[in-house]
Amino acid sequence: MRDVESPDPPSTRAGSFPGTAALPLVCSGTAAAGAGYLAALLPGPSPVWAAYALSFGIGALLSGLLILGARREGRISPRLAWLFLATGTWVAGGLVLLLALPGSGGGDAALFLGLPARAAFLLLGIGLVPGLVIPLAYALVFDGDTLSEDDLRRLRETAERVREARDGNGAG
Amino acid sequence: MIRPIPPPPLQGAAIPDDARPTIVVVGVIYLVVVAAIAVWAGRRTHTREDFFLAGKAVGLLALTFAALASTFSSFTFLGGPSFLYLSGLGAMMFVLPATLTNALSAWVLAKRLRLIAEIRPVLTLPDVMGLRYGSRLVQGLSAVAILLGVIGYMATQVAGLGVIMDAVFGMGRDWGIWIGTAVVLAYAVTGGIKAGIYTDLAQGILMAGASLLVFLFVLEVGDGLTGLSRTILEYEPEFLSPWGLYTPLAAVSLYFVFSIGVLGQPHVMHKFFMIREPRRLKWYPLLITVAMVVVILIMFGIGMAVKAMVLDGRMPPVENPDDVAPLFLLQHTPLILAAVVFSGIAAAIMSSVDSFVNVGAAAVTHDLPTALGRRVPDELRWGRLATVFLAVAAALTAQLSDALVIFLGIFGYGLFASALVPTLALGLNWEGATRAGAVGSLLTGLAVTLGLELLAYLGWISLPAGVTASALSLVASLAVFLGVSAVTRGGTANELEEDVQLALTL
Helix, strand or coil: CCCCCCCCCHHHHHCCCCHHHHHHHHHHHHHHHHHHHHHHHCCCCCCHHHHHHHHHHHHHHHHHHHHHHHCECCECCHHHHHHHHHHHHHHHHHHHHHHHCCCCCCCCCCEECCEEHHHHHHHHHHHHHHHHHHHHHHHHHHHHHHCCHHHHHHHHHHHHHHHHHHHHHHHC | CCCCCCCCCCCHHHCCHHHHHHHHHHHHHHHHHHHHHHHHHHHCCCCHHHHHHHHHCECHHHHHHHHHHHHHCCHHHHHHHHHHHHHHHHHHHHCCCHHHHHHHHHHHHHHHHHHHHHHCCCCCHHHHHHHHHCCHHHHHHHHHHHHHHHHHHHHHHHHHHHHHHHHHHCCCHHHHHHHHHHHHHHHHHHHHHHHHHHHHHHHHHHHHHHHHHHHHHHHHHCCHHHHHHHHHHHHCHHHHCCCCCCCHHHHHHHHHHHHHHHHHCHHHHHHHHHECCHHHHHHHHHHHHHHHHHHHHHHHHHHHHHHHHHHCCCCCCCCCHHHHHHHHHHHHCCHHHHHHHHHHHHHHHHHHHHHHHHHHHHHHHHHHHHHCCCCCCCHHHHHHHHHHHHHHHHHHHHHHCHHHHHHHHHHHHHHHHHHHHHHHHHCCCCCCCCHHHHHHHHHHHHHHHHHHHHHHHCCCCCCCCCCCHHHHHHHHHHHHHHHHHHHHCCCCCCCCCHHHHHHHHC
16 A cells, blocks of 8 residues: 555546546545535524535445445456445435425325335335345355455465565564 | 433332342342453553553454443433423434434544554553644643543432432442442453453443343334334323434434444543554444344333333333333343343443543543653553542542532533534544634633533523534534634644654555
8 A cells, every 4th residue: 555655546546437537436426525614614494405405415425435445456346336336326215205205295205115105215225225235245245255265375475585585574 | 422310210119129129139249250351351451551442452343342331331221211201203313313423433544543553652642642633732722621521420310329229239329329339340451451341241242132122022022113103102192203312403313413422432532542453443333333233122112112102001100201211121021021121221331431441541641741741650550540440530429419410421422522522523534624623622622611511500501402502612613623624734844753754654
């Protein structure tokens, strides 16, 4: 991991969209959340768009962080990058949809799995679906895209080499 | 993860006298189990790695349930149902992100933290940050943030423990604080985090099992979810709107803070160091997500059921919202199940206190001395002493000042989130992160969180609905981290050794 010297890190140079979108997503998500909160701090009632901005911020930050975290040596498998982009879009889009759609009905409102449609969408759509898909994806791609036996062996060998070199320098 | 709820969470009056013997017996059985685990773990704790990292020998199930227990604390059983009863479905925004954030933390932090622990003798998160940024200042600042947050959390949890012990055993709040603290200390001092992990394993299984059973009783009492929804929609439809009685901004803001902020919770992230083999993380996110969904059912179910029964007149309105869960459990579930849940509440608090005190003791005996260029000679011994000191300080605070407890409890989560999310979650994954960015972000998190919470506590400022100091400080520290890192790119590079660099890029 280079700290500062490279103006164009290998990850962004080597990758392709949406793998390269991680940092822009984190930055835009932070900016959107900040804008939403700042708008709410202004005198008067909070503007309606503040919640929309915050929803976008959540989705962008989730996607960006997931893509950043799943990168290996600056690269990420396109299927994972698209999955993470879709996850953030799904969460943000779901929240925006709930913000935009009017509430419906009293005691005779249609229920879905025992809940009003909007409540069911919040709990099952935004809560449960990504909460099962992403962990399942983690397990399914773990060996190939997260940490293989070869990766571990390589790391342990590198650490051993570094330790020997350090000990050698210390002895010398 | 869950913001601590100021005491008292449970009134002694909620437990009728004829129910108390059963509840006391179950409570005593639980304490005996805890004591047995403490003795077992104490005999296996010989080194600082045993004390702070459980010897890096924790299995997948133990990690899963320990993380579950540490994450939810007593909130899901007590505060959660109360919030849902009072605020409607919007209260689910406290826990809904948890379904996604386990995978988020696994992808962003778990592997990298565990790989660094594989190749370097790190004990704590500040150790990793010191290594990443090549900076003792970063390590020291992150330790200060963790220590302040830990003190805040612990005082709140210990105060709640006193109330629970009083409610279950009828011993008075002050005695409850000290006896509860003594029980935690018994296993936290002898067995360190190893005792905590295996106590959490028992407790997490108990939480999940009890939640599932209680939810089945909810469905029976309420004529299914459909029956509950129909009743609530007839009298108070807005209760079941996605935001409940919150404003949309307030509800979405909760999702923001509890989804992104979880990446900075040290008592949970610290546990990633402990798994025996890094590749055992493979099924961790799915296992813990399923377990969390099951545990969340108790909050959702009891909150919905009590609301529906109050609305249709089957229950009188609950005067003290903290009694929502105890009332339902005592009136609509078998006494033995209610007793198990009450023990689970005490256990949940003890588990959180144990996790926090261990992280705090590490900050005192390891991180701060390291940041100052010193080394404590016998970290195991001093770790045990620091554990006692922190727990006693928390108990004294809890006993002496309710106002201080509430203030301390409020800023813990926000401080962790704002101080650690940028430097840890971004810093371990983004090559462009710089030392200056980390220092700026940590200082921003500390200053904004403490400043805003203090001003709000003194009544000098009032934040609009949906805007919290935790949220503002998290956004501010993220912005500072990204901005300062961008500006200082090209300065003095922090050259990482090859193995550390590989652990951060694999």
